[in-house]
Amino acid sequence: MYKPNFRVAYAGIVSLLLTASLFAGAQDRVSRILDKNYIWNVQDTTKRGDLHVVFRKNFKLAAINASATLNMFAYNRFAVFINGKYLMRGPVRFENKGPGYASINISSYLKKGNNTIAVIVHRFDHTGQIMAHEAGFTALIEPDGAKGRQIKTDAGWKAATEQSYLTRPFAWSSIRENVDARKMPAGYTSGIFNDQKWANAVMVKNLQNFAPLHKQELPFQQETVIGNLIINGKPAAGQLPLTIKKGDTLKVSLPDYSQAYVSADLDSEPGAVLRMFDKDGELNNSYTTRSGVQHYTSFDTYGIKHFIIYAESGNIKLNQLKMVERVYPFKRVGSFESSDPMLNKIWDRLTRSLQILSEDAYDDCADRERVEWMDCDPPAFDVTRTTMQGPDLNGKKMYADARLLKEMLRRTALSQQPDGRVKAHTCSDRWDIHGYMEDRTCDWVEGVRRYYESTGDKAFIKEVWLPVTKQLNWFLARRTERGLVKAREWEVSSNPLCYLVCEGTGLNSFIYKALADAAYLGKEIGQNKEAVFFAGEAEKLRAAINKHLWDKTSGTYYSAYVDDEDAAKKLLAKKILSDKRKQVSFTNGYAEPTFEAAIFAVDQQVVPAARLDSVKRFLNGKWDKPYCFMTYYYSFKQMYAEGSNQTDEKILDMIRERWKLMLDHDWQTAWEHYYEDGSKVHIYGILPAYFFSSYVLGVRTDGPVWNKKIIIDPRLGSLKYANGVVITEFGKVAVNWVKTKTGMKFTVDVPKGVTAQLKLNAEDKLADFYLNNEKGDLKKIAGRYVTDLHSGKYSGEITYIH
Incomplete structure (x- = not known):
């Protein structure tokens, strides 16, 4: 029997209980049928590595039913063709403990009489998105709808090893290919191909490691043909068909960086070899031709803007070349325009970067890993909920679509190990220094609360409650005699203490907030006893931190306490990226205060009111030091909390300076860091788009959606004007702000059923305020002029006495 190289056995009691708790009640009629009907061919599925099989099934229909449905799943990837027409590829990435089947209406692909479905199933070796598992494919076709005939996978399906896929070079981010088309007959996905000589499929008998299926909740990814390709500096459309001979090089450019697959129509002599690669090495494919007209489509997508097609041998006619982007079907319905063209461009490129990085998961980066890390959010959902709309769900418009966030939270829960820890990233067998990352688990708990307050989905909170409690108890079991949790620091890559096992202010602040969030969630779902417990433990930890x-002398927090100063210094001297971090000193076991420790203590609400001004004084003057991008996610929030127009402008200046290099780069995508190291298409770098929508334009939700x-x-700073549309869970909020010599004119549109609190700058004395041509009343609260608005459209003007 195949045994994946898991650090902890899948079939352990804890794992089984966890799976049962997560998907209790999720099994439906279809999943129970699919669970019993996995097939493969006669290949040995117990060996490690890639396996490729083609399955075909012929069936007749007397009529076409509008409810005809295909349900299917495979370990671990598939591409489907019905009557020779490409339908889809899948499934969405999954933890082995929680696979999900795809369900799609296929009525438009069917015809009266003979029909054929062909499915290419790849059991790829593990990558950053794929876990090792035995091979298997299961399907249920219901051509007459749910109550009609059922066509299940069984020994009546035809199966053949797909031999054209040869040994390939490994990549963590994408599936590279080495295809020899001569090794398979032409047209085997068509409806007229004769498969009678193929062997029958074999039922998979030992299903011990096949977890129960549930229906996929994510919508299918959107596939879009990219126009305006350039070949060797000229439009491709005017050059095709194009003859390529040995030694020829085609330099292909896309109009924008994209997550896309290659599709090419060719006419060739047999044995000609095309190489396709980019300078970063993510795309590194080889295709050897058969004789005659043929088609090559790469199975996986690649983060790419430029790539090379090189004729290694032979003569080939390239009749057509397409690049097809495949991403989550977000619509970018938010907008941002201001008097600063650079900021406008930054918003545009960062929201485009989010689209590139949204597949069947939020990816950390498109050019290096394409992995779902728990710390993809924040900032992924922040930008999603202010700029994007997802596909409608049961007739409901999905503004601020939270489905990718939900799947990330669920898959993280499914990664939980018997000791209670969840992995820092999902759907992979990667175990290294980043297999677990303690602060990522706090991001996860915070994410559960963010999801709940965005959707009101109590059923999901109940689903993940047990994993949340197990992870928090892992932390609580690691408290020292000081009442502090001793574990590894990280939080952000520029943290001087990251990778150090210590009693750190940053990590303990995050754990405090996770405990408080769990207390809140527990109360919401009726887990009152555990809610009281976690609330109490949160306050104990907050007291221990304080x-x-x-540090009375500096008026802020030490960054950590360590038992062994010498060991700590030795580790910090050797750690990754040490040249990018401040070196800290130790006194009697205490590490000196750092910006990171202070900002996390404030952001995670650890600082008592009596100490808050003192910590802010420590932070002032340190805002614009060279930190990594994610540090600014936390610091910008605290800078905006000052309510100062001067500070608001400072934030925009910092963005102009630190994001300019991104605009100067060919790809114009979000970076991991503002210095040259790291990914150039990374989720971290999108965060200013959130602040432009929620702070410059000024629109954000106030508490849970049910409020x-x-x-x-x-917060315009020195901008002369700013306008746009901010997306909320309630719909679009259009705003327009124009500064005048004495104040500001504005229009705002408050969605139906929603109340808004309008807050305006109060640094200068108020002269007049008009709303819809009538004199209005403003109250000064916490340094802002405030008034309440109900649903509707408003225009107004505020003037000041200067």
């Missing part, structure tokens, strides 16, 4: 990690409240609080 007792043992407070039906928003805040409208513009």
Whole structure:
């Protein structure tokens, strides 16, 4: 029997209980049928490595039913053709403990009489998106709808090893290919191909490691043909068909960086070899031709803007070349325009970067890993909920679509190990220094709360409650005699203490917030006893941080306490990226205060009111030091909390300076860091798009969605005007702010059923305020002029006495 190289056995009691708790009640009629009907061919599925099989099934229909449905799943990838027409590829990435089957209406692909479905199934070796598993394919075709005839996978399906896929070079981010088309007959996905000489499929008998299926909740990824390709500096459309001979090089450019697959129509002599590759090496494919007209489509997508097609041998006519982007079907319905063209461009490129990085998961980066890390959010959902709309769900418009966030939270829960820890990333067998990352688990708990307050989905909170409690208890079991949790620091890559096992202020602050979030969630779903427990433990930890990690001299927090200073110094001297981090000193076991420790203590609400001004004084003057991008996600929030127009402008200046290099780069995509190291298409770098929508334009939700409240609080800094559309869970909020010599004119549109609190700058004395041509009343609260608005369209003007 095949045994994946898991660090902890899949079939352990804890794993089985966890799977049962996560998907209790999720099994439906279809999943129970699919679970019993896995097939393969006669290949040995117990060996490691790639396996490729083609399955075909012929069936007749007297009529076409509008409800005809195909349900299917495979370990671990498939491409489907019906009557020779490409339908889809899948499934969505999954943890082995929680696979999901795809379900799609196929009525438009069917015809009266003979029909054929052909499915190419790849059991790829593990990558950053794929876990090792035995091979298997299961399908249920219901041509007459749910109550009609059923065509299940069984020994009546035809199966053949797909021999054209040869040994390939490994890549963590994408599946490279080495295809020899001569090794398979032409047209085997068509409806007229004769498969009678193929062997029958074989039922998979030992299903011990095949977890129960549930229906896929994510919508299918959107496939879009990319226009305006360039070949060797000229439009491709005017050059095709194009004859390529040995030694020829085609330099192909896309109009924008994209997550796309290659599709080419060829006419060739047999044995000609095409190489396709990019300078970063993610695309590194080889295709050897058969004789005559043929088609090559890469199975996987690649993050790419430029690539090379090189004729290694032979003569080939390239009749057509397409690049097809395949990403989550977000619509970018938010907008941002201001008096600063650079900021406008930054918003545009960062929201485009989110689209590139949204596949069947939020990816950390498109050019290196394409892995779903828990810390993809924040900032992924922040930008999603303010700029994007997903496909409708049961007739409901999905503004601020939270489905990718939900799947990330679920898959993270499914990664939980018997000791209670969840992995830092999902759907992979990667175990290294980043297999577990303690602060990522706190991001996960915070993400559960963010999802709940965005959707009100209590059923999902109940689903992941057990994993949440197990992870938090892992932390609580690691408290020292000081009441602090001793574990590894990370939080952000520029943290001077990251990778150090210590009693760190940053990590303990994150754990405090996770405990508090769990207490809140527990109360919401009726887990009152555990809610009280976690609330109490949160306050104990907050007290311990303020007792043992407070530095009276500097008026802020030590960054950590360590038992062994020498060992700590030795580790920090050797750690990754040490040249990009501040070197810290130690005194009697206490690591000196750092910006990171202070900002996380403030952001995670650890700092008592009496100490808050002192910590902010420590932070002032350190805002614009060279930190990694994600540090600014936390610091910008605290800078905006100052309510100062000067500070608002400082934030925009920092963005102009640190994101300019991104605009100067050929790809114009979000970076991992603002210095040259790291990924050039990374989720971290998208964060200013959130602040442009939620702070410059000023629109953000005010509490959970069931409160039906928003805040409208513009922060233009020195911008002369700013306008746009901010997406909320309640719909679009259009705003327009124009500065005058004495104040500001504006229009705002509050969605139906929602109340808004309008907040305006109060640094200068108020002269007049008009709303819809009538004199209005403003109250000064916490340094802002405030008034409440109900649903509707408003225009107004505020003037000041200067």
